Amino acid sequence: MERILVVGATGAGKSTLARALSGRLGVPYHEMDALYFDGPGWAVNGRLAEDVARVAAGPRWIVDSLGYPEVRDLLWGRAGTVVWLDYPKRVIMPRVLRRSVRRTVTREDLFGGNRETWRGWLSREHPAWWAWSQHGSRRREIERRVRDPRFAPLDVHRFGHPDDAAAWLASVGRPWQES
Template sequence: MVWLDYPKAAVMPRILRRSLCRTLLRERVFGGNKERPADWFRSDHPAWSAWSQHATRRSEIERRTRDPRFAPLHVIRFDSPRQADTWFRAL
């Protein structure tokens, strides 16, 4: 399993840029839906959920990687985009 365990400072600009582009360009997302400016104020918007749930999700994944049920998984954890890119280019 490859775990991209990036800090919030790396994740948030990507999410904000992606959502802003989808909103401004009216790009289709899941099920043909489109992001609207009003969606940015909803608690389930990707930007809000990424911001508020980052630490919780990180802790949950960390806990699961130590769970004996998942012991057969080999976990490769990267804490920066540069680390992941270096690894990927070496493949």
């Protein structure tokens, strides 16, 4: 596994699994939201396509996202492995709600110095709303992409429950240690 996409709905645990997989394999991890948002007010990185192209051109990487539309095909065209966290809403929603409450209460710094706010909970762009409303369409998009011959051959690991993903992760490589 050299070029890995970790995909799934908002709140599935993509970043957590990607970070752990990076540690086990020693493959550089790139957080897509950190590439996408680059400033206060949730400003979008005007050089996103260039930055992602640079990552995708590398021989080894892990990216934790289906990919934003402007770079989606680029990532999928270079990936060799897809790890799909295909969890139902009943698993995802408690996770995303806990994470958003924690981030809001602690005023955790996120991408580009942004924070989740109580006012933000009223927006359709809020992660909780996004996870609920985009779950089905995100799942269909990933299903379509893993079957798309343009992106073949892909080594796809699809997990319907966090326990299955955790067992697979435990079986992958050995914890990476710097020499």
